[in-house]
Structures are given as structure tokens and as C-alpha cells.
Amino acid sequence: MKSKSSLSHRSQEPENGVLYIVGTPIGNLEDISFRALTILKNVTLIACEDTRQTRKIMNKFKFENDLISFNKDNGYKKIPKLINYLQSGKSLALVSDAGMPGICDPGEDLVRNAKINGIDAICIPGPCAAINALISSGMPSSSFIFEGFLPKKKKDREEILLEISKRKKTTILFESPHRLLKLLKELKDCCGGEREIQVSREITKKYEEHFNFSVNKVIEYFEGKEVVGEITLVIKGIGKKDSKFNEFLLRKELNELINAGLSLSSASSYLAKKKNLTKNKIYNLY
Structure with missing residues (x-):
């Protein structure tokens, strides 16, 4: 028997008992899709990282719906309740504050539990900071590795940095603005100051910027500056000569x-x- 997700065409309207993972804008609200709006308007409940952020979308596009908070602080406890909700035949949309839910947030656990319980999970595409940064960097994009945020534990962090230093594929990282300089200096130590990187800031927003230089030059640019906004880094892999x-x-x-x-x-x-x-x-x- 075919699962719902294997069908060649999905209805634009929400279906009962389905979890919708809905991509939302990462800065510019006009990037939301018509399909995403249809789902958000018509599901029976929206689970969101921060209800205040989701209400900005609702206010912009003039619709109402019921919201429930679902984030890293309360998500684990709420998963059983949401699974029961879906099993009762209701439809649920999962959104994060920005971008695609399930990437570096507890949405991943909800989707996994839905699958374990035989619940259909459908992804509604939307903007993605990692892909936007990669495509705008001009670096090789046919094969890349997304690491998200590096771990905070020194040993785990050093292991991944070592992997990046040897990697031939392009690497994508997320970082908070106040930790950017620390990460750049770590990249200099492990990859060398001449490694090409791009630091993308405020993607899709009014003050979007991309700094595509060597690690040394990017450090020089940000040194002593107050860094604000969401940060995505793209790191070029090593070539044959570099590997020696x-x-x-x-x-x-x-x-x-x-x-x-x-x-x-x-x-x-x-x-x-x-x-x-x-x-x-x-x-x-x-």
C-alpha cells in the first residue's frame, strides 16, 4: 500500500492526521509561499518556536489560527501530546522562528516520533539560510556538508574543526554574532589564514551582506566591530595542492x-x- 507521501500530487488543503513541516521566511516575509500560507491558515493547530514570531506572519497576511509553543525548552514534554493530537485526526503545522523546522531545533524529534507512530509528515519548502549562503558564495555546491552550530565542548569542537581542515567538500556552519570572531580564529588555526570563506549576515533582510575573502581578511574586517544578525559561514574545501x-x-x-x-x-x-x-x-x- 502506498503511503500518502508517495502520491504524485498533494492537495493544497491540509489533510487530517498529517504533520506539516512548514518553511517560513528567514527575514523577508514576502518570501513565504502561497502553499505555506494555505497550510498555515487551514490546519487545526500551529506548533511554533515563538508564538510572537508566528503572529507576525499572521498579522502580515491577515489570518488567524490556534498556536501552541514548541521549542527547545518545552518541546520534549509536548511531543506525546502533539502525537496524540495527530492520531485523533487533527492536522498540525510545525514552524520555527525562521527557515525550515527540524534544522538545529526540536522539530527533528517531533518528526521522528511522528514517523515511528505511522503519522504522515509532509514538508512545505521554504527559504534556507544554508543554501542561500552556499549559492551566493560561488564555491563548489554539487557536494557539501552542513554542520550547523559547532558543539561547545572543546574536544568535540576540535574534532569537527580537524575534519573541516582536511575536507575537500564545501562546509556550511551557523554561528551566533557574538561568537563569530572566536570561530574565525579557530578556523585560522586549523585551516590556515588563506583558506577562502564567506561570512553571510542578515540573509534576505534589508542589510544583507556577504564577505567572501580569506580567513585573515574576514578576521581583519570584523575585528573590533559589533557583529549583529544571523550568521552563516561557507568554507571552501581543500584542493589537491592544499592537501599536501x-x-x-x-x-x-x-x-x-x-x-x-x-x-x-x-x-x-x-x-x-x-x-x-x-x-x-x-x-x-x-
Whole structure:
């Protein structure tokens, strides 16, 4: 038997017992789709990250509906109630403050629980900061990795930064404005100051900006400035030439050899031969 989501055409009107994951604007309210508005107007309940933000859409497009708060602070407790609500034959729309629900928010848990309980979950497309930033960067987009926000724990964070330093694919990150400089300096340490990145700010909003330079130049631009707005970073992967000289990894390996008892000169000679680089290039990393 075919599931509802396998049908070639979906009704524009909400269906009973269906969870709708609705993409909403990430800044410019005019980016909302006609289909998203139809769903939001006609479902029996909207679960939203912040009811005040969702009411901005309702006020702009002049419609009313019942709202329930569903966010990182209360979402886990409310999932059973919402699953029961859907199983009773009601329709539910899930929205976040901006963009697509389920990305870096508890919507992911609600959708997973809906699937476990045999509830159909339908995604209504909408704007996505990660894709907007990637496409506007001009960096390779046929293959990329989205990391979202990096973990706060030092060990976990360093592991992902190490992966990014070796990665050939484009990487996309989210970051809060007050932590941007810290992240940029971490990227400089692991990827080198010449790695190409783009920092996108306030995507789709009036003061949208994209800074596409080397890590060094982006740090220089933001140093001493008050950074505001939502931040998305796009980091170019390494090329074949770059993979031979990864400054972060070479420095790490050099330090490990020295800590194991080799002299700086001996460790540099060993790595130079291993990596087919000049000894001075390795030596100067210490």
C-alpha cells in the first residue's frame, strides 16, 4: 500500500492526521509561499518556536489560527501530546522562528516520533539560510556538508574543526554574532589564514551582506566591530595542492614527534621527507 507521501500530487488543503513541516521566511516575509500560507491558515493547530514570531506572519497576511509553543525548552514534554493530537485526526503545522523546522531545533524529534507512530509528515519548502549562503558564495555546491552550530565542548569542537581542515567538500556552519570572531580564529588555526570563506549576515533582510575573502581578511574586517544578525559561514574545501600542506595537521604531527623525544631538527627532517616538502617549511611551523 502506498503511503500518502508517495502520491504524485498533494492537495493544497491540509489533510487530517498529517504533520506539516512548514518553511517560513528567514527575514523577508514576502518570501513565504502561497502553499505555506494555505497550510498555515487551514490546519487545526500551529506548533511554533515563538508564538510572537508566528503572529507576525499572521498579522502580515491577515489570518488567524490556534498556536501552541514548541521549542527547545518545552518541546520534549509536548511531543506525546502533539502525537496524540495527530492520531485523533487533527492536522498540525510545525514552524520555527525562521527557515525550515527540524534544522538545529526540536522539530527533528517531533518528526521522528511522528514517523515511528505511522503519522504522515509532509514538508512545505521554504527559504534556507544554508543554501542561500552556499549559492551566493560561488564555491563548489554539487557536494557539501552542513554542520550547523559547532558543539561547545572543546574536544568535540576540535574534532569537527580537524575534519573541516582536511575536507575537500564545501562546509556550511551557523554561528551566533557574538561568537563569530572566536570561530574565525579557530578556523585560522586549523585551516590556515588563506583558506577562502564567506561570512553571510542578515540573509534576505534589508542589510544583507556577504564577505567572501580569506580567513585573515574576514578576521581583519570584523575585528573590533559589533557583529549583529544571523550568521552563516561557507568554507571552501581543500584542493589537491592544499592537501599536501595542511598547516594545522603538520604542526600537530610536528609537536607529537617532539613530545615523543625527537629534536625539532630531526622531526622537521622526518616530516619533510614524508610529505615531500622542504625542511625549512616544516621547521618554521614550530
